[in-house]
Amino acid sequence: MSRFVVSVLIVGCGLCSLPSSASPWIEAEDPFLRSDLQYLADRGFIRLPLNTFPVRWSLLADQFAKLDPATLNSAEQSAYRHVQYRLDSERLGRGRSHLTLSWANDADVGQNGFGGSEHTEYGIRASHEIMENQFAMRVSSGYRQAADSSDHWHFEDSYLAFGARDFTLSLGWLSRWWGPGWQQAFGFGQQAVSVPGLSLSYQHPSAGWLGSLWAETLLGKQDIDKQDNQVDADYLWASRVALRPKSWLQLGSSYKQWLGGADTLPGQSATSEQSSNGMWTLDMRLSAPLPLDGAGGLYGEYGHDRQSGVDYQLMGLDARWLLGRESLRLVAEAQESDPESTSNADLGVQALWQHKGNAIVDAVDGKRVSLGGYLQLHNDHTFSAFVHQNSPATAERYQTLVAQYRLPVFAGRVTGNLTGSEASAPTADRFSGGVVYEYRFN
Template sequence: MPVNTWPLMWSGVISEVNRVKSKPLSPSQRRSVEYIQQVFDKESVSNLSLGYSYAEQMNPIRGFGDTRRDEVQGYLAGEVMGERWAGKLQVNNIGDPLDGEHTHYDGSYLTGLLGNWAFTVGAIDRWWGPGWESGLILSNSARPVPGISLQRNSSEPFEWDWLRWIGPWQFTAFAGKLESDRVIPDAKLLGARFSFRPLRWLELGLSRTAQWGGGDRPQDFSSFKDLLLGKDNRGSSGISEENEPGNQLGGLDFRVSINTAIPIGFYGEFIGEDEAGGVPSRYIYTAGIDTVIPVGDSSLRIIFESSDTAANRMSGTARFNYAYEHGIYKSGYRYRNRPLGAGVDNDSRAQHLALNWLLDSRQDVRIRLSQFDLNTDQAGSQVYTNGNAVAVGESHDYAAILNYTYRAPSWRASLGYEHYSGDLRLRGVDAGDDVVSVSMEYAW
């Protein structure tokens, strides 16, 4: 099944787990299967949960596996699972929120199945693409945008012979509304993604998002049609500033998995901030390599990943203040002052070396060393001025993160350490300080 679209549907995941259970597995592979089964057993039943996390500072740049966003957060949640529907109400209280909203309902949802489609309303995190540390078009850096969505429940291949070559495939689409405190208030965020595995070792994905409407911008059917057809460049197809339909991003990603004695994966994501000849252009990119090494009965995943969010820099001529920016939607591709795409926001480079060590089905250790070149055009002393929302001016240096997690049947606890070099100028963070974080969750 395609796995580079989050959230994943449990029906496909557990089918894969059941398929490999009867096959010969190494001790480390068996641990991984047991871990997934343990998480499924916990999350597939109705439950109440209570959680609390504390850190001395907010988490400024999040990766895929990061769960902490704010300094202090407590939550109470109730989740009900039915045969064809599921729902969750989560109430979060934030101690010192970046956006000033102390109480919100992120993580809440209501989902119903109709045929092979899941229809959802709520506010849930999304991550599109194969990157472990950067999701260029959608990531968990910003809070989830409330809205509606649909997604295939099972990623089984087409039954028609002439389309079976596509292999297992997934499609998801959503529509949400951004906050009112923007240059264009209440703009809509739309997105769609198609991913498929034509070969067992190859996964491909096509993604597209758009900011549309809001404020006094056109948002009728004609404007929506122009948006879908990509007619949004001024000076062509009768498009002017008055009727320009929106701000779009689009691109492709891939992952190649080589299953040898020590498996290796290569992956990349390329997102265009403009359109030329009907396809995205002026790309930003993420590229990486990972492998899983057995260590006794445990498994160690090693990841090296590199990203560049300056438009067209990979072609030799960087366009600064271009990626994640727009002449009309001047608040940029952001939600509540955080980037919707890459955690470093625009005009930045990041290199990561990460070690994810699954000790057993209950314990894991995560280590990440990062080198950042943030906001390399030196712009963005404040948000909403065509500049980076994460960094203040230009800065270059490293960060180190260490996290240990223990999972019991009814509770989970984590202890973390973070250090951002004093030369990194990050919004809301006293760089140079050592940060300790603790979190605890209990479910019954």
Template sequence: MKKTLITLLILSASISKAEPWIDTRDAWLRADIELLANEGVIKSPITTWPLPWAPIIKDLEGASRAELDEHILPVFLRVKRKARLETDTETYKRISLKAGNQSKLLRHFGDDRREKAEISSRVTGVSKNFAWNLEATKAFDPLDGEEQRLDHSYVATIWGNWIISAGTQERWYGPGWDTSLLLSNNARPVPGVSLQRNYSDAFETPWLSWIGPWSLNAFAGQLESDRFIPHAKLLGMSVTFKPFESLDIGLRRTAQWGGEGRPESLSSLVDLAIGRTNCDQIEDGCDDRLSGNEAGNQLAGIDFNWRLPTESYMGSLYGQLVGEDEAGYAPSRKFYQLGYKTNFHISDFAVTGYFEYADTENEYAPNVTYEHGIYQTGYRTKGRSIGSTFDSDTQSLSLGLLATHKNGDRYKLRFAKIDLNSDGTGNHTINETAVSFNQIELKYQHPTKYGLLGIELDVKDKLIDSFGYQQDKYNIGISWTMEL
């Protein structure tokens, strides 16, 4: 990692200005961006996070303020101010304090705190040649035992229309709000390098121009040593495009590959890339999988976000389908997510609402999702699922509302009903037995001249953790973030 960072700094000396990303920690900013996308202001794909500012800024600058509805204008100006602040060629220093009565076991898009208490300081900047975020966190009583962290830190530079970066960034693949089945912010970010398209302009050739604006994101990271296959690699690739202004489509793949005692040759990587990992496709079959040449553990998925084709805006349908295996070059052994979301205004509030269902119990059998015969720690890192926040064999139904007042006050209300680990067996990271529970979550943030103050309350009607991490049915937390 250190050598990679130095290489990127050297390369940046001859490369044009880079813009930083919008990360996964601001649900209300995401709601504003989705509202502007629904109104046709933002035209680039917005279902892969971190999301580059560059195409968002381009779309904002191309919009006519005179043509915006009076209810849309405050949202437009709010996002534009945020973009100007984040991409200004200055250095910003921030400090944040977050604390609660216990750690957060279930995380959703926009959640920031992980542990019982955290103190973070960060330096973020954009220069003529590159962007960076150096963020150090002291965690108190962490679940994984790591008190000092550099999560969310990165350095990035641009080569043509490609962003090259290295760091530990949270990633989110897909349109879901409550969870993402393939890649979410549930587990701590995996350190690695990434390549991402900056601007999402459509192809000029008529053969490919029909796919519309498109983006590509690929990354390679290394998982921890304390697992069944130490130092396995986590690979991912995502292509999103908009063949119609109303439709986002995402094609995604992730894989665990290599590690101690596993093949890491170029041919093994090629086998993984073309999906040649089934027992009948490899020379020595699967009689002894641990000693064989099976390339790795791969997952693949497709997702969509479709604005309903009504004369006046009536919301969007979205969904995600993920397969644990491949058959006929398509995902098999599948699990899925479906949802509906909409944007509306009440007085001086911009509101986003969503209704979401997800089922991580595999169509093939229980205890298949996020499991593998070779990578027996599963699709997990440091005790948390890399995919769904609820891990495997779980059905979740949630209703969420996010509201932003024109004065900057922000609110979130969420109800959920969860059937966790419904078959009651397996290597589940939250509960070893089946448990059904109801949940209500409230959040409020208020900007002041002393920084952004926040309070949150999460209440469940049952204790859901069989490992002793959670002692209370409620989780109350406070936060404070200030620029220095």
């Protein structure tokens, strides 16, 4: 599939003209944009499912156009201006061409969770995006450090998409985040190497009693020669339904399964009751305004891996306020697996749901508690920091600190990443750091 995707993208380059409308998606790359959107949704101004990314800008734009900035308080106006700027930038075609340089002394350094950093020690990537009313594409190519020499050159982040009314057909590499969490997701917690695939999505901003509706099905391709996981399969099929029937209620469910290969873990027989490798999830978020013009929510997610038999639970709480001219979102999450639900708990989700060595499902066997937040300054500087207390099912407990600072500089944006771990952590470097520079051509 990868060669076919690249061929279609190259042919498409010769058929396209200048951009004329907004980028099709709010991608799973910017937790601060998501924080602004979530705040406006929690305050009841937009009815957008924010538990599934990427999500089409058009699902937001129609609702956003109905807002009257004069009726908003200072905290709401701050979030409104941030989102409006991004929407206007997409409509005007700003920054369609990107050049990104990255370096780190550890491939896993940097912000994890939603919008996490690419897992590589060094790399360079260039991309160009073209937009039309019912057509969009991006050609992206780069070179990076990789365990396999055939993965040095890559076309990840490239895509080709066609839209007709409420439907979108896309082909290529798009990072996805399916779930209400900020640091963990059981549906799709993809942060690094994207799964190339063909997807069909349906979105409707006003679907009666269902509210705002988003549905997607994806057929992805993996290279089984790379031994990405312990399931010998060629394809990944994944589907997702998300809706927001009330301004204070957000729901979602997903299911995924490897296809085209053996369906058993090492040591299992074909007649095992746990021979199916599917995993399904169910998630919910309850939102409410808070005192002092704040807003936040309580959310949870449940996942069941049919092959390993492990159940996963996630509970989280988040809240955002405007402090002077700076916005702060605090997040607390606790994720835990049930090792008694299966005799194969040590072969749980991390062993199964991987693509080129990176997790598709962001969950751990054991328990992980995450505390931290996102600080957005009025001068476009951003800072995020999280402390993770990890209690693996088969290893000693340890803590990890992950911090990220971003600032506009040199006609682009520089991101500094820092990770620190206790001596008991299963990593070679207790302290690691990295820098990413992104230049956007006007």
